[in-house]
Amino acid sequence: MTQLSFDVQLNPRARSAGEREEVLANPGFGQFFTDHMISIDWTEGRGWHDARLQPYGPLVLDPATSVFHYAQELFEGLKAYRQSGGSIVAFRPHANAARFNRSAARMAMPELPEDVFVQSLELLVQTDREWVPTTDGHSLYLRPFMIATQAALGVNHPSRTYKYMVIASPAASYFSGGVKPVSVWLSTEFTRAAPGGTGFAKCGGNYAAAFVAQRQAVQEGCDQVVWLDAFEHRWVEEMGGMNLFFVFGDRLVTPTLTGTLLPGITRDSILSIAAELGLRPEEGKISIEDWQSACESGELTEVFACGTAAVVTPVGSVKGADRGWAVGDGTPGPVTMKIREELVGIQYGFRPDTRDWIHKIC
Ligand code: PLP
Ligand code: COI
Numbered sequence: 001m002t003q004l005s006f007d008v009q010l011n012p013r014a015r016s017a018g019e020r021e022e023v024l025a026n027p028g029f030g031q032f033f034t035d036h037m038i039s040i041d042w043t044e045g046r047g048w049h050d051a052r053l054q055p056y057g058p059l060v061l062d063p064a065t066s067v068f069h070y071a072q073e074l075f076e077g078l079k080a081y082r083q084s085g086g087s088i089v090a091f092r093p094h095a096n097a098a099r100f101n102r103s104a105a106r107m108a109m110p111e112l113p114e115d116v117f118v119q120s121l122e123l124l125v126q127t128d129r130e131w132v133p134t135t136d137g138h139s140l141y142l143r144p145f146m147i148a149t150q151a152a153l154g155v156n157h158p159s160r161t162y163k164y165m166v167i168a169s170p171a172a173s174y175f176s177g178g179v180k181p182v183s184v185w186l187s188t189e190f191t192r193a194a195p196g197g198t199g200f201a202k203c204g205g206n207y208a209a210a211f212v213a214q215r216q217a218v219q220e221g222c223d224q225v226v227w228l229d230a231f232e233h234r235w236v237e238e239m240g241g242m243n244l245f246f247v248f249g250d251r252l253v254t255p256t257l258t259g260t261l262l263p264g265i266t267r268d269s270i271l272s273i274a275a276e277l278g279l280r281p282e283e284g285k286i287s288i289e290d291w292q293s294a295c296e297s298g299e300l301t302e303v304f305a306c307g308t309a310a311v312v313t314p315v316g317s318v319k320g321a322d323r324g325w326a327v328g329d330g331t332p333g334p335v336t337m338k339i340r341e342e343l344v345g346i347q348y349g350f351r352p353d354t355r356d357w358i359h360k361i362c
Helices: 017-025 066-070 093-106 114-127 204-208 211-219 265-273 288-297 334-348
Strands: 036-043 047-055 073-075 078-082 088-091 139-148 161-171 182-187 224-228 236-239 243-248 251-255 280-284 302-307 311-320 323-326 358-360
Touching (some): 036 114, 066 139, 073 204, 078 114, 078 334, 088 114, 093 114, 093 265, 114 161, 182 211, 236 251, 243 334, 265 280, 265 302, 265 311, 288 311, 311 334
Parallel strands (some): 182 311, 251 280
Antiparallel strands (some): 036 047, 036 161, 073 139, 078 088, 078 139, 088 358, 139 161, 224 236, 243 302, 302 311, 311 323
């Protein structure tokens, strides 16, 4: 097992219990950060070094730093949960570590040993454990990321230095208003990812290129954008920060991982638990025409989005440039809610963890 030795510098200006409670009363999503952060540097020829836990705060970087110009960066997202018995746990952190390294390989960035990735999360969460919310359904969102730090403008080779960091942010639900169906916009004008590109990697560029479509979705009166394939703008891929599932009675279908969509850990977990819930999970291809006609015929009863931040969120209506339709009756469907309860139950410890997905931190 690879472990690094971390230099620990505690924050002399850590927030008081009162200040923390004020934040935790209404954390929103991704707006407030804990008192500490993790930083580990990488240098060509030397590898990972200078691992430390330090007070949360700004970075000082040369304006020529590669990440500012060429977006050589990647990130992860997972949560720490306070379970009913009092333990603080993470959900499948090794799966995030493995995806981090698949993203790193695509972005020509160094891989971080999986154990060090998990060790860094443990150290941050243990130090900032008072920031893990006690409110039902709230959690501490963990954001590991890596940036290219070489100050150089050439593009003949990737950066020769990198910084890995982890920050943490107390989180309520991603969508305000609890579990209520979201409306989605079919993006036929823009493309998120094409074969050979970076769709499967969790790199910032994918999200930078998506904002214009998300803004269009909002202008069209929708909550979220649905991405379609690059060639025909016809085959459903995923949403801006979530994967999609389609419920045809007891058949549960999600788009196949083709390299152009993110292999969500929530998606993978749902495929794994579905059979126990009496469902038949499968990966396949869904066109927007099939989506519309199966909703209209009543064959497709529910659609939901899933992801770390979004958990399991029903989709209630669909709109595109030349079409629009409703999914189900506008209320969260029973299959969606059953899957959500099972998943959340495992994460918060009121359902058995038979797959060793729960990683106890403290
Ligand atoms: N798809 C995209 C584009 C995402 O950003 C996310 C969020 O991480 C997901 C899917 C869901 O992935 P996960 O379940 O691992 O959070
Ligand atoms: C996540 O669920 O972790 C995401 O990455 C979604 C979004 C906040 C980017």
